[in-house]
Amino acid sequence: MKKYDPMVTPWQINEQDFPRDGDSAEKLQFLLRYAILAPSSHNTQPWKFSVAEDEIQVLVDRTRWLKVADPDQRELYISVGCALENLLIAAEHFGYGHQVAYFPEPTNEELAVTVKFMPHGEPSPFREPALFDAISSRHTNRKFYEERPIPQSDLQHLQNRCVEEGIWLHMTDDLEIKRKADELIIRLAAISSEVNNRELQVKVGQVFERVCLAATILGIRVHPMSQILEIPELKTEVSKLIPKSDVFPQHTFRLGYAEQEKGHTPRRQLEEVLV
Ligand SMILES: Cc1cc2nc3c(=O)[nH]c(=O)nc-3n(C[C@H](O)[C@H](O)[C@H](O)COP(=O)(O)O)c2cc1C
Missing domain, CATH: 3.40.109.10 (NADH Oxidase)
Known part of the structure; x- marks a missing residue:
């Protein structure tokens, strides 16, 4: 097996590798390969996931919280939301329907979201199919920005x-x-x-x-x-x-x-x- 290169390997994801013949949890786990390509504050990747038969729990990884730069944890939760969005875009691409529950346990701030997956879902109109392909080509761009206006x-x-x-x-x-x-x-x-x-x-x-x-x-x-x-x-x-x-x-x-x-x-x- 090729050595894992963190700058390259995760970005070379190929949708043909979706485990069509795998069990339900294996399929859901594949969707997470897209979730982890999301942007996050200082690239902290402050997320964890728990995969079950037809459900994924999206958890906040507090050990990766930047206490000084982000004292109110705003960026921590925004980053987790970015990963959730990639997960949902990938799910829709592979034909899943989904039901998202935000903070399903009111006193548990670590469990951000539970997503239930159903086969044969309708894609959301605001998640056009091309968004899926953009997941692995998106970058944060810190270069010089031209004066040219956006149409x-x-x-x-x-x-x-x-x-x-x-x-x-x-x-x-x-x-x-x-x-x-x-x-x-x-x-x-x-x-x-x-x-x-x-x-x-x-x-x-x-x-x-x-x-x-x-x-x-x-x-x-x-x-x-x-x-x-x-x-x-x-x-x-x-x-x-x-x-x-x-x-x-x-x-x-x-x-x-x-x-x-x-x-x-x-x-x-x-x-x-x-x-
Ligand atoms: C909530 C949030 C806050 C961020 N704040 C900054 C910032 O202040 N300055 C900056 O240069 N990049 C910022 N970023 C971009 C991250 O540094 C970037 O997403 C991360 O390094 C991963 O790189 P990538 O987006 O190119 O995949 C932020 C990203 C997120 C999600």
Whole structure:
């Protein structure tokens, strides 16, 4: 067997390897190969999964929580939401229906989600089939972003990926943010929620990952910028771009055109995140 290269092997996933003749749990486990390609805060991959016959539990791995950078665990739960979204996109690709229960045990904040799978499901209209192919080609892009504007129709397409109740995606073309001595003009997007709770943070992650994948297809690059929400004066600027009052900004990122990133970031082997 070839040696596992964390920068390469997990990204070379081939849908032909789906174990069609395997048992139900083996099939569900294969879907997780897509889940672990999700972005996460500082690539911490703070997730664990427990696979049963027709169900996957998605768990938060608190041992991977960055206590200083993410004191309120917002990024921790958003990251888990990104992995959940990849899982659901892969499930729909392989024909499954699914039922998601968020925090099914109210006092257990570690168990983020239980997903029940059913054969022969209808794909969701906001998860177009091409999102599946984008899972292994998505990157965070930290390169220089051009001035070129994103066409309105593409912005609208990204906007339509945000369907969750209580979650808003706001994008602006001309936000000017002054960061220390530098002046930074960026096309910024912010995802905010009506209530500041764990369930909506997981859903913010789902929307973010959906937008990342849709952007990948359109050739639009994405760069999360969490630090913006950590600096009070920048957070105030972000709040100004959100036309709704009384919402909680949860995740900020820039969008635009830039040279492609080369290579992928590493991922742990799936076996390491199974419990
Ligand atoms: C919730 C969240 C917050 C993030 N914050 C930042 C950030 O502030 N700055 C940054 O450069 N990347 C940020 N990232 C991107 C991660 O560093 C990136 O997803 C991870 O290194 C894996 O690389 P990949 O996205 O190219 O697969 C964030 C990602 C997530 C999901």
